[in-house]
Amino acid sequence: MKNEPYYLDNYQKVIIFALSFKTKCTMFDDQEELKARIEAAEQDLSFFSLNWDAIRESGWLSEEELEESINETLDDLIEAKNKLKERGGSP
Known part of the structure; x- marks a missing residue:
């Protein structure tokens, strides 16, 4: 599948925007959860x-x-990668 922009209607945009912050709400620090955040x-x-x-x-x-x-999002990615690295896991 070629990576092309997907044009969204307003409802889809709101849903995706809200979901893009789901990683911020997840505060579990186990390795699987960190990998999911990444x-x-x-x-x-x-x-x-x-x-x-x-x-x-x-x-x-x-x-x-x-x-x-x-x-x-970048801050969350860096934080999750650092915590995973501290715990000896790999992304």
Whole structure:
């Protein structure tokens, strides 16, 4: 499957945006949970990357809000990877 932008209706955008923060709500630190957080953050970053222009053009999020969402996702990814590394696991 080729990675092409997927254009979403407003309902889908709200759902995906809300789900992109699911990793922030997960505070379990076991290795499987950390691996799941890493995978979710990577998927969120992929979504933002593939749909950057569509999100900006839709007015659904301002560029500042989009960048903030990406930064929060990156922070979560780094935190989960660091905790997994501390516990001797690998992503």
